[in-house]
Amino acid sequence: xxxxxxxxxxxxxxxxxxxxxxxxxxxxxxxxxxxxxxxxxxxxxxxxxxxxxxxxxxxxxxxxxxxxxxxxxxxxxxxxxxxxxxxxxxxxxxxxxxxxxxxxxxxxxxxxxxxxxxxxxxxxxxxxxxxxxxxxxxxxxxxxxxxxxxxxxxxxxxxxxxxxxxxxxxxxxxxxxxxxxxxxxxxxxxxxxxxxxxxxxxxxxxxxxxxxxxxxxxxxxxxxxxxxxxxxxxxxxxxxxxxxxxxxxxxxxxxxxxxxxxxxxxxxxxxxxxxxxxxxxxxxxxxxxxxxxxxxxxxxxxxxxxxxxxxxxxxxxxxxxxxxxxxxxxxxxxxxxxxxxxxxxxxxxxxxxxxxxxxxxxxxxxxxxxxxxxxxxxxxxxxxxxxxxxxxxxxxxxxxxxxxxxxxxxxxxxxxxxxxxxxxxxxxxxxxxxxxxxxxxxxxxxxxxxxxxxxxxxxxxxxxxxxxxxxxxxxxxxxxxxxxxxxxxxxxxxxxxxxxxxxxxxxxxxxxxxxxxxxxxxxxxxxxxxxxxxxxxxxxxxxxxxxxxxxxxxxxxxxxxxxxxxxxxxxxxxxxxxxxxxxxxxxxxxxxxxxxxxxxxxxxxxxxxxxxxxxxxxxxxxxxxxxxxxxxxxxxxxxxxxxxxxxxxxxxxxxxxxxxxxxxxxxxxxxxxxxxxxxxxxxxxxxxxxxxxxxxxxxxxxxxxxxxxxxxxxxxxxxxxxxxxxxxxxxxxxxxxxxxxxxxxxxxxxxxxxxxxxxxxxxxxxxxxxxxxxxxxxxxxxxxxxxxxxxxxxxxxxxxxxxxxxxxxxxxxxxxxxxxxxxxxxxxxxxxxxxxxxxxxxxxxxxxxxxxxxx
Amino acid sequence: xxxxxxxxxxxxxxxxxxxxxxxxxxxxxxxxxxxxxxxxxxxxxxxxxxxxxxxxxxxxxxxxxxxxxxxxxxxxxxxxxxxxxxxxxxxxxxxxxxxxxxxxxxxxxxxx
Numbered sequence: 003x004x005x006x007x008x009x010x011x012x013x014x015x016x017x018x019x020x021x022x023x024x025x026x027x028x029x030x031x032x033x034x035x036x037x038x039x040x041x042x043x044x045x046x047x048x049x050x051x052x053x054x055x056x057x058x059x060x061x062x063x064x065x066x067x068x069x070x071x072x073x074x075x076x077x078x079x080x081x082x083x084x085x086x087x088x089x090x091x092x093x094x095x096x097x098x099x100x101x102x103x104x105x106x107x108x109x110x111x112x113x114x115x116x117x118x119x120x121x122x123x124x125x126x127x128x129x130x131x132x133x134x135x136x137x138x139x140x141x142x143x144x145x146x147x148x149x150x151x152x153x154x155x156x157x158x159x160x161x162x163x164x165x166x167x168x169x170x171x172x173x174x175x176x177x178x179x180x181x182x183x184x185x186x187x188x189x190x191x192x193x194x195x196x197x198x199x200x201x202x203x204x205x206x207x208x209x210x211x212x213x214x215x216x217x218x219x220x221x222x223x224x225x226x227x228x229x230x231x232x233x234x235x236x237x238x239x240x241x242x243x244x245x246x247x248x249x250x251x252x253x254x255x256x257x258x259x260x261x262x263x264x265x266x267x268x269x270x271x272x273x274x275x276x277x278x279x280x281x282x283x284x285x286x287x288x289x290x291x292x293x294x295x296x297x298x299x300x301x302x303x304x305x306x307x308x309x310x311x312x313x314x315x316x317x318x319x320x321x322x323x324x325x326x327x328x329x330x331x332x333x334x335x336x337x338x339x340x341x342x343x344x345x346x347x348x349x350x351x352x353x354x355x356x357x358x359x360x361x362x363x364x365x366x367x368x369x370x371x372x373x374x375x376x377x378x379x380x381x382x383x384x385x386x387x388x389x390x391x392x393x394x395x396x397x398x399x400x401x402x403x404x405x406x407x408x409x410x411x412x413x414x415x416x417x418x419x420x421x422x423x424x425x426x427x428x429x430x431x432x433x434x435x436x437x438x439x440x441x442x443x444x445x446x447x448x449x450x451x452x453x454x455x456x457x458x459x460x461x462x463x464x465x466x467x468x469x470x471x472x473x474x475x476x477x478x479x480x481x482x483x484x485x486x487x488x489x490x491x492x493x494x495x496x497x498x499x500x501x502x503x504x505x506x507x508x509x510x511x512x513x514x515x516x517x518x519x520x521x522x523x524x525x526x527x528x529x530x531x532x533x534x535x536x537x538x539x540x541x542x543x544x545x546x547x548x549x550x551x552x553x554x555x556x557x558x559x560x561x562x563x564x565x566x567x568x569x570x571x572x573x574x575x576x577x578x579x580x581x582x583x584x585x586x587x588x589x590x591x592x593x594x595x596x597x598x599x600x601x602x603x604x605x606x607x608x609x610x611x612x613x614x615x616x617x618x619x620x621x622x623x624x625x626x627x628x629x630x631x632x633x634x635x636x637x638x639x640x641x642x643x644x645x646x647x648x649x650x651x652x653x654x655x656x657x658x659x660x661x662x663x664x665x666x667x668x669x670x671x672x673x674x675x676x677x678x679x680x681x682x683x684x685x686x687x688x689x690x691x692x693x694x695x696x697x698x699x700x701x702x703x704x705x706x707x708x709x710x711x712x713x714x715x716x717x718x719x720x721x722x723x724x725x726x727x728x729x730x731x732x733x734x735x736x737x738x739x740x741x742x743x744x745x746x747x748x749x750x751x752x753x754x755x756x757x758x759x760x761x762x763x764x765x766x767x768x769x770x771x772x773x774x775x776x777x778x779x780x781x782x783x784x785x786x787x788x789x790x791x792x793x794x795x796x797x798x799x800x801x802x803x804x805x806x807x808x809x810x811x812x813x814x815x816x817x818x819x820x821x822x823x824x825x826x827x828x829x830x831x832x833x834x835x836x837x838x839x840x841x842x843x844x845x846x847x848x849x850x851x852x853x854x855x856x857x
Numbered sequence: 858x859x860x861x862x863x864x865x866x867x868x869x870x871x872x873x874x875x876x877x878x879x880x881x882x883x884x885x886x887x888x889x890x891x892x893x894x895x896x897x898x899x900x901x902x903x904x905x906x907x908x909x910x911x912x913x914x915x916x917x918x919x920x921x922x923x924x925x926x927x928x929x930x931x932x933x934x935x936x937x938x939x940x941x942x943x944x945x946x947x948x949x950x951x952x953x954x955x956x957x958x959x960x961x962x963x964x965x966x967x968x969x
Contacts, residue, residue, distance in 0.1 A: 010930030011883035
């Protein structure tokens, strides 16, 4: 085609010629001159190079015109993809956040956490509790160890959970969270210091390192805090400490949060118990010299503890030390066969898999719907082909359309994720934000776009481009049975994954509910606990007497171990006729006269501790299972010994779970002791008078324990917190499970709408021949129901395996009853029927006159 | 200075483009040449030359607005570029230089 301006010039000349020479001559000249234009420069370029911009513009126009034409369909298609992408994106961010925990230290590759592996005959167990003497001797004895630091998360094993201690300055009294750490601590870990130096931060016996938050709280600023003194009250001790360092508030990605660290050496020095090698109650962190192989060092450490513990060679008891990379401690905190195996990483992995599954479902959906709707585009394809488009051009066109849609969906899903993140953070107790300035994140988003574009776009593009123009123009394109089969298998695949997610979600939900509501043998409602410390240790009896008289309080008693999570257990009990080869673990705790009443335990045989029998101070209460384990003929009155104490069993109480239900039931032995200088004070408030009870308690506390901040916890809350990760997982899986089934339903809906359109005439003819609306409904639904059944058959075994594996981490678990699976399947089936229902009904109810008159 | 590559006809077309100012397009250039030199040229020859000049960078072009004339086809207007102007100047200087060097009386007079 001649370019525009030359055509114009020719026309202008033609008019001139007409005026001058007449029409005939002008026509001749026109043709002559036009022929003279047969030169290459005068024609529009035919290569695509020059107008690719126009082409892409045309694609975009086409995409949006098409979207607007099928509003419902487009909405279904895009919202499915957006939902899927947003979910996957949020899970991806969560996984990233989990992986970052404890992995931000600059010397991370050299930092190791020591764990202790014990062999008792054929039993092996392991945990992080190590002797307080270990860090220093490790550093002295092994040149590979560059730095080592002890760390006390809890001051005593019987006091599980975070440690809170009181600080006092003038009229400011606060309980802060913290612990003890060795002098190398700040040289090893990357906690930036705002004042002080890493080597001097924890060097002074009366020095303390505090966080910026705590410095501001007490002194107003970091500068004022550094070098100042404040009063530090810990258990029975109260002393002045000076601030030797101020560190930046810990990032949320530190698994262990603290606001102060007190001097470790001073703490060990003042407790004879901690200077004894058999005391396993603190953590040990080491920093190895660069290039040290931890496995080699572990080998060198074999026998190190046996020697110090005086364990004879050849005895069936052995104690070994293991090294775990510090960055792994958060995700791999469970031990199996004496080695760290898994833990939280299992959740992280399952969520990552869920993210991929949801993304795959969303992509499949998108692909299916695009393929279904492509039938409507048969004419377009036909026209394009006739106009000269070849297969490659068409594939490029459809792929670019998919990419345009995918890019749109990704942008929308980023916005959706941005909106959903605050709620998600609330649910998971995280502080995740969209890292929009992070280049690797942007890179991943672009990568996702490419993957989604290719996965979702290839099939429709290949399918559409194969249409034969003649047939396509006649509007007679029907998918071959093979392509229809592909669409169906995609639906089966989607539903199988969704049913899997539904069933697993139900199992997690049931198990979590089971744990929360299981009868654990004691009554944890309206019980408050406070720490036994300071003047309360010697004032305890007076405090108890006073508090019991105050309104709202039913009972006051004590326990040396935190009642819902007793950390100390072991083969501490001896009795006559005990089999020396069979170790029975007991949880020992010391209680007062009212413990059994307060805790709601039942005395099955014998009696409770009572002040009417002075000899009870040497007696023991044992739980039912403990008595059974001992195998005594006449347990009541039998003399047993626990640690150094010896006395008769005066009563048998019902079993109760003093640890989280991940652990199996351990027998408990209780003795009477009101003089210990540590422990927990338990208070039961009268029903409906919690507030009054707490106010009474606060009053009594300020009288009997001046200088300590009053803080309390509800036993029930603390109990629920033991299952925090399960609760989070339960909530997350129900959210993501619902979204995945929703997306799958969208896909099914799309397919149903498409099928209805395809079979319009068939149904019309059936109706004319006398089929009822119901019959057509059944006929139409049957095909889809079959698909769902296949999906159920595939999903159930997988769901069984996955649920069973998850339940193994609980000592107390629900049965995997058949009805859970049936319910999951029925739920999916019901949803599927509801989804296709309206389409099926509409198909059945259509007037055949309308459907058949087109031909 | 870069070697000027300008044929005789190209030089005339370029000068005409410069003369016509903002009204230089195919037909107007054609008419101006006819008027000035008496040569009757085909329009395609003009376009071919303009195309060549544009490729060499001596003129640039832009599309004019559409009008009811010429069957609604737009005109392509040409204007001389600074490079084009420089080339014309260079040619003229060279000619003058050569003219000045011809000794008096050796050149036959205009009328012979």
